[in-house]
Amino acid sequence: MTNSTPHSVSDPAPKVTVKLITIDEDHAGQRIDNFLLTHLKGVPKSMIYRIVRKGEVRVNKKRIKPEYKLQDGDIVRVPPVRVSKTDTRPGPSAKLTKVSQLESRIIYEDKFIIVLNKPAGIAVHGGSGVDFGVIEAMRSLRPQQKFLELVHRLDKDTSGVLLIAKKRSALKHLHDQLRYKKMQKDYLALVRGAWQVHDKAVKAPLLKLTLKSGERIVRVNKEGKASETRFKIMQRYSDSTLVQASPVTGRTHQIRVHCQYTGHPIACDDKYSEQKFDDSMREQGLNRLFLHAAKLKFTHPDSAEVMEVKAPLDAVLESTLKKLKKV
Incomplete structure (x- = not known):
């Protein structure tokens, strides 16, 4: 529910006013910064963090931090924020080729979830120098949808099955499946050399580092x-x-680093691969990381039906495999 001062239809420019937004069940649990990114369309993330830090955004009349998680019934004060009409920063359509193309990559959708075959080269969400990602693009395609959140993530250069929740209850249900390892993810990866038969499971601890x-x-x-x-x-x-490759745990770059660790890096992995192998793969027309989330098996959050969704390889990956000599 939103309360704002009405304006005359004849006004040349509507007056920007304070808004009071009452949080419902679908938005409960969402971080305030992500909530504001959705409600303040076109406002840079840096500005959103600034107005939160300055106390211009309040919840139940109190100052909060950007990581504050909204509760059912919270009243959020959203200050008047003007966005320059000359802002020419590229939107989703410029970065995703065309946002509308994502519509054609939806594998399955109902009232609770969306299953998308994510293209390679696109981040799943904005941040770290990226203005927006798949989730922001999907929100622009579904402006009437009050709740849209990623259930899990894929690396920017990885394609394939990506699960999005359309209800808070669905997100919690699916996160529980991830937490208790009841969701099965199967990826396809093209790796260097002859994979050893005995390497059926790789157990190696992973540590994030900054160079x-x-x-x-x-x-x-x-x-x-x-x-x-x-x-x-x-x-x-x-x-x-x-x-x-079927990850039991869900660490950052897990499959990529485990493949490198066994001596079989994934083709065209700009962080963990080997130059000579990559060059030979590029000669076959491969111009991207050969890692694809091919299949996802989970329990539907509403019907309790066990679902198995598959995402076909894109044309570049299919074409590369056809050019390789089988043994």
Whole structure:
């Protein structure tokens, strides 16, 4: 529910006023910064953090921090914020080729979830120098949808099945499945060399590091978090192997680093691969990381039906495999 001062239809420019928004069940649990990004369309994230820090945004008349999680019944004070009409920053359509193309990549949708075949090269959400991501684009495609949140994440350069919740209750249900390892994710990866049959499971702790350059990477390190990925050989080629990788844990870059750790880096991985192998793959037309979230198995948050959704490989990945010699 929103309370704001009405304006005359003849006004050349509507007066920007304070808004009081009452939080309902669908928005309960959402961070205030993400909530404001949705409600203040076009406002830079830096400005949103600034008005929160200055106390211009209040919840139940009290100052809050950007990470504050909204509660059912909270009353949010949203200050008047003007956005320059000359703002020419590229929107979703400029960065995602065309946002409308995401519509054609929806594999399944109902009142509770959206299953998307995410294209490679697109971040799942804005941040770290990215103005927006898939979730912001989906919100622009579904302006009437009050709640849209990512259930899990995929790396920017990874394509495939991405699950989005349309209700807070669905998000919680699906997060519980992830937490208790009741959701199965199967990826396809093309790796260097002949994958060894005995490497059916890789258990190696992973630690996030920041290099002097500022680049963030992940390394196998005994001080890292316990991590496990299960592998299955799908097809052998003369200089590479197509494997199915099923992560038991969900660490950053887990599959990519576990493949590198075994001596079989993924093709065209700009962080963890090997130049000579990548060059040979580019000669076959591969111009992206060969990692694809091919299948997701989970329990529907409303019907309790066990669902198995699959995302087909894109044309570049399919074409690359066809050019390789099977053994």
